[in-house]
Amino acid sequence: MEKSFEPFQNVFVLTIDLPRSEDYGLTSQLRRSSNSILANIAEAFGRFSPKEKKIFYIYARGSAYETKSHLLYGNEIGYFTDEKCKKLLEEYEFLIHELNKILKTLNQS
Numbered sequence: 541m542e543k544s545f546e547p548f549q550n551v552f553v554l555t556i557d558l559p560r561s562e563d564y565g566l567t568s569q570l571r572r573s574s575n576s577i578l579a580n581i582a583e584a585f586g587r588f589s590p591k592e593k594k595i596f597y598i599y600a601r602g603s604a605y606e607t608k609s610h611l612l613y614g615n616e617i618g619y620f621t622d623e624k625c626k627k628l629l630e631e632y633e634f635l636i637h638e639l640n641k642i643l644k645t646l647n648q649s
Contacts, residue, residue, distance in 0.1 A: 547628060548574050548575065550627075551628065552571060554624060555567045555571055558614075566610060570607065573603045573607040577604050577635065580600035581597070583596040597639055601636055607632055608632050611625050611628055612625070612629070
């Protein structure tokens with residue numbers, strides 16, 4: 541498995557066992573916010589100007605924070621174990637850190 545895709549794949553696997561009543565709630569929101577990160581990073585990579593790239597990296601960072609929020613909520617109501625949630629939160633925190641480094645570099649351009 542490609543290392544860079546792990547957090548996104550882990551979110552999908554984590555949500556498989558959520559109750560059916562969450563199909564249009566937490567399951568959908570968590571998967572969409574996680575997928576949005578990847579899509580926005582790809583979009584940024586495909587842009588030419590630093591200004592355009594920056595916009596999509598900012599969107600990706602926002603979706604990463606949204607994903608973290610959904611994970612914390614799922615943990616708080618007992619859907620996710622502390623262990624699984626902690627690992628994913630660390631992965632997304634690392635991703636946010638990396639996005640911040642990219643944004644800092646783009647701000648200097």
